[in-house]
Amino acid sequence: MTLQARYADVPVETKQRLFDEVRADIRFKDYLFGCYECGICVAACPSARFYDFSPRKIAQATGREDLGMFYEQLNDDIWNCSQCFSCLRCPRGNNPGGLITIMREVAINNGLTSARQALEGYGRVVYKIMSTGTQVSPDMLQPNAFPDWGPHVAEISENLELWRRALPPETLHTTTTAWYVDDKTLTELYLIWHMTGVLDMIKEVDEGLHMILNDVMEELLEEAGYSTA
Amino acid sequence: MPIPLNVIEARRAQRDERGPTAPPTEDIREKVFELEAKGEWIVQRVPEPWVGVTTKYGRIKKIPAEHTWHHKSCGQCGHIPGYSTAIYWLNRALDFDYNDPKDQTSCTAWNYYASATSNVGAQAAVAMRNFGAAYESGYFPTIHCGTSYGHYKEVREELVAHAELRDEVRRICDKLGKPFVMPEEIVHYSEWVYAMRHEFAQRRVLDLSSIDVTVHPACHYHKLVVEDAIYDPDVYGGQRTAVVSAVVTALGANVKDYSTWFDCCGFGFRHILVQRDFTRSFATLRKIEVMREEANPDVVLTHDTGCVTTLDQSQFAARAHDVKVGVPVMSEAQFAALAMGAHPYRVCQLHWHNTEYRPLLEKMGIDWRERWREFEDDLERLRKGDKQFLTWEDADA
Numbered sequence: 001m002t003l004q005a006r007y008a009d010v011p012v013e014t015k016q017r018l019f020d021e022v023r024a025d026i027r028f029k030d031y032l033f034g035c036y037e038c039g040i041c042v043a044a045c046p047s048a049r050f051y052d053f054s055p056r057k058i059a060q061a062t063g064r065e066d067l068g069m070f071y072e073q074l075n076d077d078i079w080n081c082s083q084c085f086s087c088l089r090c091p092r093g094n095n096p097g098g099l100i101t102i103m104r105e106v107a108i109n110n111g112l113t114s115a116r117q118a119l120e121g122y123g124r125v126v127y128k129i130m131s132t133g134t135q136v137s138p139d140m141l142q143p144n145a146f147p148d149w150g151p152h153v154a155e156i157s158e159n160l161e162l163w164r165r166a167l168p169p170e171t172l173h174t175t176t177t178a179w180y181v182d183d184k185t186l187t188e189l190y191l192i193w194h195m196t197g198v199l200d201m202i203k204e205v206d207e208g209l210h211m212i213l214n215d216v217m218e219e220l221l222e223e224a225g226y227s228t229a
Numbered sequence: 230m231p232i233p234l235n236v237i238e239a240r241r242a243q244r245d246e247r248g249p250t251a252p253p254t255e256d257i258r259e260k261v262f263e264l265e266a267k268g269e270w271i272v273q274r275v276p277e278p279w280v281g282v283t284t285k286y287g288r289i290k291k292i293p294a295e296h297t298w299h300h301k302s303c304g305q306c307g308h309i310p311g312y313s314t315a316i317y318w319l320n321r322a323l324d325f326d327y328n329d330p331k332d333q334t335s336c337t338a339w340n341y342y343a344s345a346t347s348n349v350g351a352q353a354a355v356a357m358r359n360f361g362a363a364y365e366s367g368y369f370p371t372i373h374c375g376t377s378y379g380h381y382k383e384v385r386e387e388l389v390a391h392a393e394l395r396d397e398v399r400r401i402c403d404k405l406g407k408p409f410v411m412p413e414e415i416v417h418y419s420e421w422v423y424a425m426r427h428e429f430a431q432r433r434v435l436d437l438s439s440i441d442v443t444v445h446p447a448c449h450y451h452k453l454v455v456e457d458a459i460y461d462p463d464v465y466g467g468q469r470t471a472v473v474s475a476v477v478t479a480l481g482a483n484v485k486d487y488s489t490w491f492d493c494c495g496f497g498f499r500h501i502l503v504q505r506d507f508t509r510s511f512a513t514l515r516k517i518e519v520m521r522e523e524a525n526p527d528v529v530l531t532h533d534t535g536c537v538t539t540l541d542q543s544q545f546a547a548r549a550h551d552v553k554v555g556v557p558v559m560s561e562a563q564f565a566a567l568a569m570g571a572h573p574y575r576v577c578q579l580h581w582h583n584t585e586y587r588p589l590l591e592k593m594g595i596d597w598r599e600r601w602r603e604f605e606d607d608l609e610r611l612r613k614g615d616k617q618f619l620t621w622e623d624a625d626a
Contacts, residue, residue, distance in 0.1 A: 026391050027349060046493045049515070050507050082500060082507075083342035084448040084493035085379075088455070104345030119344055121503045126346055133334035135303035138310075148505060150545035152583045165611050166604070166619045167310050167578065169317055171301070171329050173618055178307035182331045188358055188405045189334050195401050196351035205346070 007071050015067040018106055025102045031095035035059045041087035041096055051080040055087040055096035062099055078103045079118035111204035123209045131216050133189050134178035138164060187224045190217040256288055260389045261411050269395060270409045273364050280424040285460045291414050292424040295325035298363040302374030303335045304534035311578025315566040316418050318576045322569060323428055328368040333359055338380035343498035349387060353394060354401045356384045361407030371416050375533030378417040379453030417450060419472040419532035420459050422562055426479040434570040435594050437482035443526040444473045444484060447533030448493045473532050473561045480568045485524035489515050496535035512543035513552045521553040528589050529558045544584045557586035573597060574604035575624040
């Protein structure tokens with residue numbers, strides 16, 4: 001069975017609606033100008049070396065409005081992209097990596113099963129960045145999380161609190177965040193997540209995480225006098 | 230017979246003739262200033278003194294020497310803290326005034342590129358909140374992370390191009406009570422290191438003439454919004470970004486070339502966290518092993534968070550597959566600091582790095598055993614409660 005045949009039972013109206021959401025994004029017209037099919041983007045792409053993945057096909061499918069190929073990519077390809085933007089070598093000025101960013105957002109907004117699967121195991125990172133304002137923290141360096149990094153991770157983990165105090169910059173004496181972030185700063189970040197609909201996006205792919213984040217944010221926002229209603 | 234190309238000479242001549250008011254290509258700053266003239270936002274000027282450096286297509290970019298607001302990096306501060314510490318140490322070595330703020334969040338672009346659980350409005354609002362905070366402090370933003378730098382340039386393009394996005398983000402900034410500010414230049418710390426390289430060279434205390442270096446240029450530095458990354462006709466004929474490589478040369482070490490220099494490190498944003506089979510394979514097979522075979526460097530230097538992490542941490546597991554690995558990795562800021570006599574543990578914090586770096590230190594003329602003993606004494610004082618934290622004065626003792 002070909003990949004597109006796998007999605008033959010998905011109504012064309014669904015594929016069209018999702019494609020239209022991608023095309024309606026304000027970044028879309030800045031990311032696609034046509035395709036020479038020269039393959040320079042593929043030659044530069046790290047993911048193309050490792051996966052059955054092609055940034056050229058992304059530009060082609062979106063440019064031709066090939067709904068079958070687009071839907072297949074939306075489910076099977078986009079999460080393989082490294083988002084390094086090596087594909088910006090395109091002589092037409094296309095940005096296949098940027099198209100993928102938009103496609104991922106549409107996949108999240110629509111709660112696609114493939115998007116949920118791609119983000120399995122990633123929830124703790126979304127929680128960290130959205131609730132603390134820093135993406136990774138020293139205490140994430142745990143041997144069971146990074147077994148392939150060797151015993152050095154265990155050494156850091158065992159000495160973490162002491163080693164963080166042995167850092168001259170005052171802002172780095174932290175273990176649960178990358179640096180000290182003021183409460184007022186954090187409140188402002190929470191307000192941004194609320195006002196731009198990001199929390200609604202989380203709800204589509206992880207209701208439990210959405211509930212936890214909402215609880216954490218609600219308290220600080222209400223203390224600061226902001227309504228989250 | 231050699232092809233009679235004079236492109237390098239022509240570029241050198243153009244560099245000398247052009248000034249900051251004569252950009253050779255479209256300059257987004259013109260639109261940034263137009264929007265200021267229309268009252269849409271404030272443009273924060275690069276403070277004096279600044280250094281003029283050449284961008285990819287020849288525009289002169291202003292790099293502030295001091296009065297800088299340090300937009301920190303999640304991965305640097307969280308997992309390789311000697312990176313950020315070395316940047317501050319270099320500022321202190323030049324006696325420069327800088328601000329290490331707590332009113333700063335991540336740019337959140339690592340998550341944006343990894344999980345897409347964000348959107349264009351949120352990303353622009355996070356950027357403009359941070360720019361507003363820098364403006365309020367009176368210091369000019371200098372961005373430590375390559376991804377933050379590249380992403381903020383994307384955000385600048387989007388805000389300039391789309392009035393409705395500006396309106397949305399302005400409303401958010403109004404609600405936060407933050408001024409709506411765009412910096413005159415978006416500056417990466419490695420551009421500052423490049424601009425200051427001769428100052429560092431003057432303060433160098435180690436002979437690095439036997440040290441061979443391979444350079445990994447960070448993707449989000451030189452591939453995302455390419456036109457205001459730094460290029461120099463004297464470095465690879467202006468065909469690759471000059472940051473890092475020019476610093477290595479100025480410090481008296483040797484830049485060694487390798488064929489996969491354009492390849493990414495394998496970080497992948499989501500891959501480094503949840504799909505590291507890709508990251509490990511790419512980092513070791515396409516980068517470290519190629520460097521070993523073609524250049525056999527003593528150290529890999531790069532200028533971004535994810536690149537240091539990926540290239541350093543990926544080497545451990547690759548040893549099991551007989552891949553040619555075993556090259557230490559650090560930032561050019563740490564390397565420059567070491568060259569100027571910074572402590573390898575108190576300042577450069579090399580004990581957070583994974584791949585064996587001690588042979589490099591020995592080759593550089595650093596007595597790492599004695600320096601580690603000193604650092605262990607520091608730790609003992611902290612452990613016993615004689616001190617709560619290591620200070621800058623301790624670092625330079």
